[in-house]
Structure formats: structure tokens, C-alpha cells
Amino acid sequence: MAVNVDVNKCCYCGGCVSICKYDAITLKETVLTIDNNKCIECNLCVEVCPAGALFTAEKEEI
Amino acid sequence: MEKYDTVVIGGGPAGSIAARTIAEKGFKVLLLEKRQEFGRPVRCAEGVSKKWLEKYTDIKDKWISRPIKGAILKSPGGKKALMQYNESDRGYILDRSVFDFDLAVEASESGATVRTKNRVERIERNKDSFKIYIEGFNKYIVESKTIIAADGVEGKIPRMLGINTILDPGDIEFGLNYQLEGVDINQDYIEMIGGNELAPGGYVWIFPKGEHSANVGLGVLASRSTKEKNAKYFLDKFVSKRFPEASISKVVAGAVTVAKPLKKMYGNSFLIVGDSARLSNPLTGAGIGNALESGALAGETISKALEKNDFSENNFKEYQKKVMKSVGNTSKKFYHIKEAFIKFSDKDIDDMITLLSQVDPEKLNLKKLLTITFKNNKEIISLLKKIVF
Ligand SMILES: Cc1cc2nc3c(=O)[nH]c(=O)nc-3n(C[C@H](O)[C@H](O)[C@H](O)COP(=O)(O)OP(=O)(O)OC[C@H]3O[C@@H](n4cnc5c(N)ncnc54)[C@H](O)[C@@H]3O)c2cc1C
Ligand code: SF4
Ligand code: SF4
Numbered sequence: 489m490a491v492n493v494d495v496n497k498c499c500y501c502g503g504c505v506s507i508c509k510y511d512a513i514t515l516k517e518t519v520l521t522i523d524n525n526k527c528i529e530c531n532l533c534v535e536v537c538p539a540g541a542l543f544t545a546e547k548e549e550i
Numbered sequence: 551m552e553k554y555d556t557v558v559i560g561g562g563p564a565g566s567i568a569a570r571t572i573a574e575k576g577f578k579v580l581l582l583e584k585r586q587e588f589g590r591p592v593r594c595a596e597g598v599s600k601k602w603l604e605k606y607t608d609i610k611d612k613w614i615s616r617p618i619k620g621a622i623l624k625s626p627g628g629k630k631a632l633m634q635y636n637e638s639d640r641g642y643i644l645d646r647s648v649f650d651f652d653l654a655v656e657a658s659e660s661g662a663t664v665r666t667k668n669r670v671e672r673i674e675r676n677k678d679s680f681k682i683y684i685e686g687f688n689k690y691i692v693e694s695k696t697i698i699a700a701d702g703v704e705g706k707i708p709r710m711l712g713i714n715t716i717l718d719p720g721d722i723e724f725g726l727n728y729q730l731e732g733v734d735i736n737q738d739y740i741e742m743i744g745g746n747e748l749a750p751g752g753y754v755w756i757f758p759k760g761e762h763s764a765n766v767g768l769g770v771l772a773s774r775s776t777k778e779k780n781a782k783y784f785l786d787k788f789v790s791k792r793f794p795e796a797s798i799s800k801v802v803a804g805a806v807t808v809a810k811p812l813k814k815m816y817g818n819s820f821l822i823v824g825d826s827a828r829l830s831n832p833l834t835g836a837g838i839g840n841a842l843e844s845g846a847l848a849g850e851t852i853s854k855a856l857e858k859n860d861f862s863e864n865n866f867k868e869y870q871k872k873v874m875k876s877v878g879n880t881s882k883k884f885y886h887i888k889e890a891f892i893k894f895s896d897k898d899i900d901d902m903i904t905l906l907s908q909v910d911p912e913k914l915n916l917k918k919l920l921t922i923t924f925k926n927n928k929e930i931i932s933l934l935k936k937i938v939f
Contacts, residue, residue, distance in 0.1 A: 501593070502704025503724050503805030506717045507772065515704050516669060516685075517584050518591075536772040538724035538781040538803060 564824025565700030571849025584669035589650030593804030602839035626745030727767025
């Protein structure tokens with residue numbers, strides 16, 4: 489599994505960036521990126537994203 | 551390589567005021583903003599009190615969407631109380647896209663170099679300076695004696711400098727705001743509505759924007775937000791009930807810190823300001839005023855340090871002291887009030903507004919409101935005595 493972002497839904501509020509304890513998320517202007525090497529898939533960001541833009545998916549699908 | 555006395559990272563109100571303050575003293579300042587334009591996209595409901603604007607700016611008409619005379623407070627059960635602002639604590643609903651842009655222009659006019667679409671990617675600390683890696687249309691590096699981190703809620707600059715700013719889900723609100731057209735509201739008053747079914751851990755706001763327009767939004771505590779029931783779910787529910795005819799002309803989403811101010815917002819050769827230092831008011835989420843105040847104080851501190859050529863951590867302690875004295879200690883107390891307030895049931899909120907509705911609106915202010923609301927909570931009453939409102 490890996491955490492992914494649906495760029496059509498993300499409204500770049502920056503909330504997930506400030507709660508991820510593993511420093512895995514970066515907001516480059518309006519483009520969110522998740523560093524799979526840092527993410528431990530705790531799912532916190534997926535739960536709290538106000539836009540429902542984050543989701544987990546099988547790695548093969550990406 | 552370009553060399554600067556200070557690089558200010560983040561072009562919100564905190565960063566622009568800091569850059570302006572230092573540039574006015576004649577030092578070489580670079581203000582960097584990762585977005586394409588200062589002030590856009592807006593991430594704010596745009597309410598601010600007159601006292602902060604007056605302190606740091608010459609208020610311009612074009613910044614103001616509406617002057618505000620007072621607030622209407624409502625409970626989930628439909629109880630209502632009115633708060634009439636006196637002349638000194640009048641408020642404004644800003645147009646932040648114009649306001650933020652103009653503040654950046656003021657920094658530039660004072661002599662700062664300002665650049666948008668320039669994101670700081672990495673910082674390297676050398677013996678007497680920083681190397682700052684920037685990604686814009688091109689990648690480049692600048693050298694600076696000092697840094698001000700003004701990078702807002704999602705800011706990572708403090709982390710790069712060794713200060714942990716990660717927030718707990720209980721210390722962050724997700725805010726969503728719609729600018730609605732075709733609404734019929736009293737354009738002189740803001741409205742705030744509490745309730746666990748309306749906005750868990752937060753509140754709904756209705757801020758007039760002139761004519762038939764309003765900013766209607768809410769904040770939901772991240773720890774109480776779920777994938778299904780998130781800020782959008784609650785706002786759509788509220789708007790479809792209260793303003794079924796309105797159309798949405800703008801959507802604003804953003805995270806609001808409702809945390810305690812950072813224990814340490816300084817270090818060797820750097821300072822942290824505004825939302826990046828977690829300085830917004832934890833009860834209300836308002837952060838513009840504290841951003842301006844901390845930005846100005848940081849600007850003064852860095853200017854003095856540049857004059858003396860002393861950037862030691864010890865010398866920057868003074869900044870923390872000043873910020874805490876002017877706004878930080880108040881924020882810290884409001885944190886405890888927020889923690890008490892989010893435990894309120896809907897019935898508690900109904901009872902609170904009922905009590906408040908019995909007070910003369912001319913005499914009702916934030917201090918009185920909280921004193922009445924928490925009359926049985928000794929701890930908070932003693933906190934209130936010490937708050938300077
Ligand atoms: C929905 C919502 C409603 C709100 N309503 C109100 C309100 O009514 N009244 C009020 O007072 N406050 C309100 N706030 C809070 C207010 O918006 C903030 O407190 C205020 O903007 C803080 O100013 P700042 O300068 O510290 O940070 P910001 O205004 O967030 O500016 C930080 C800037 O830094 C930039 N940046 C970040 N990282 C980098 C990097 N690496 N390189 C370059 N640039 C970078 C960002 O793009 C951003 O422009 C609201 C917030 C939200 C989300
Ligand atoms: S919390 Fe959701 S909407 Fe906000 S920046 Fe992260 S992915 Fe985007
Ligand atoms: S799942 Fe957890 S570790 Fe991974 S990006 Fe989200 S918050 Fe960070």
C-alpha cells in the first residue's frame with residue numbers, strides 16, 4: 489500500500505503537511521507530493537484531509 | 551552568488567511586514583514566496599480588528615470589503631446574542647488578495663527584493679551564513695546572514711532549522727469557506743454559530759463582503775473530522791439549509807493552527823513568525839493581527855542584530871520575550887479556553903448564548919463573554935484576569 493493524492497480534489501490547504509510526523513508530505517505551490525520512502529502509512533493524513541483527496545492504493549496501481 | 555543580510559521565506563502578512571521593516575533600515579533583504587502571486591489563492595475568511603491594521607499600515611479603502619459594527623452569536627438551538635463593538639475594537643472584512651499583495655509591494659518599495667514562484671527547497675548552514683536553495687523557474691542558491699521563517703501553516707523552514715513544528719490533530723482546524731452571492735444578511739455584523747452537529751470543535755462564520763455577498767465558512771477540528779464527515783460535508787449541509795438559493799463564487803480551503811505558540815521561535819541567526827510560529831489565536835483561529843505583530847518584532851530584532859553584527863541565539867532570545875509579552879501569552883491562555891470550549895455540548899452552548907443575550911450589547915465584549923461563559927470554571931476565570939484584550 490502507499491498513500492496517494494487525487495490532485496483534482498486537493499485544495500492545497502497544507503493541513504496534511506503540518507500533521508505528518510514523518511515529514512513525508514511537501515506542498516510545492518499547489519502540487520502535493522508524498523515521499524514513499526518517508527511515509528510509514530499511519531493513515532493520519534488520509535483520515536483528516538478535508539477534501540478527501542488522500543487515499544491508499546496498492547503500489548502496483550501507481 | 552547573490553548575498554543578503556536577511557532572507558524572509560513566505561510572503562504572507564508576517565513575511566511582508568518583516569521584510570519591509572528590515573529594508574527600511576537599509577539592509578539587503580530578499581522576500582521569497584512559493585506561490586505565483588502574493589495573496590493568491592486566498593486562504594482566509596478575512597476578518598481583522600482595526601487596531602492591528604492601524605498599528606502597522608495606512609489602511610487603504612481597496613483593502614476593505616466591509617467595516618464591521620459587531621457580532622451576532624448563535625447557538626445550535628437558535629438562541630441569539632448581540633455584541634456591539636465599541637469604536638476602538640471595530641473590525642474589517644478584508645480583501646486579502648489585495649491586502650497581501652500591497653504589503654509585499656510596500657516591502658519592495660522600501661528596498662526589499664521580492665520574488666514569487668520561488669520556493670525554498672533546502673537550507674544549508676555554514677559557519678557565518680546560510681546557503682538557501684531555491685526552486686523557481688530555475689534552481690539557484692543565495693547566501694544570507696540571517697533567515698526569517700514566515701512560511702505559514704504548512705511551513706517546513708523551522709523543521710529545516712531544527713525546530714519541530716508538527717501539529718497534533720487536536721491542534722489544527724480544517725477550514726473551508728465559500729464566498730456566496732445572492733445572500734440576504736445584515737452587512738454590518740458578523741455572525742458566529744457554534745454546535746457539535748454544525749462544526750465539531752469549531753464554529754460557523756458568516757462574514758459580510760458587501761452588496762449581497764458573504765464569506766460563509768467553518769472550521770472542524772482535525773481530530774474530529776473523518777473522511778466522510780469533513781469540513782466540506784458540514785459546510786454543504788449548513789449552506790443548503792441556510793442559503794439554499796445562493797451561488798458559490800469562490801472556494802477557500804485552508805488549515806488553521808489552534809496550537810500553543812512555539813516554545814522556541816528563534817535560534818542562531820534565525821527567527822520564526824506568524825502561523826509558522828503557531829501564533830494564531832487558538833480559540834478564534836484569527837492570525838492576521840499576530841502575524842503582523844510578530845513580523846514587525848522580528849524585523850526590528852534582525853535590524854538591531856545586523857547593526858551590531860551579533861546573530862547569536864542568545865541575542866535573539868529577546869524576540870521570543872517580546873512576542874510572548876505582546877501576543878503569545880494571550881494565545882497560550884486562549885489555548886486553555888479552547889480546550890475547555892470544545893468540550894461544550896450543544897446544550898451548554900444554548901445556555902451560554904441565553905446568558906449572553908441578557909447582557910446589554912453595548913457592554914458585551916470578548917472578556918465579558920468569556921467571564922460569563924466560564925463563570926463556574928475557576929481556572930479559566932483566573933486566566934481571564936490576566937489576559938490583556
Ligand atoms: C479558512 C481560513 C479562514 C481564516 N480566517 C481568518 C480570519 O477571519 N481572520 C484572521 O485573522 N485569520 C484568519 N485565518 C488565519 C490567517 O489566514 C493566517 O493566520 C495568516 O494568513 C497568517 O499569516 P502568515 O504571514 O503567518 O502566513 P501565510 O499568510 O500563510 O503566508 C505564508 C506564506 O509562505 C509561503 N511559503 C510556505 N513555504 C514556503 C517555501 N518553502 N518557500 C517560499 N514560500 C513559502 C506560502 O505560500 C504562504 O504564502 C484563516 C485561515 C483559514 C485557513
Ligand atoms: S489535507 Fe488534503 S486538501 Fe489539504 S493539502 Fe493535504 S491533500 Fe490537499
Ligand atoms: S500516512 Fe502518515 S506517514 Fe504517510 S504521509 Fe500520511 S501522515 Fe505521513
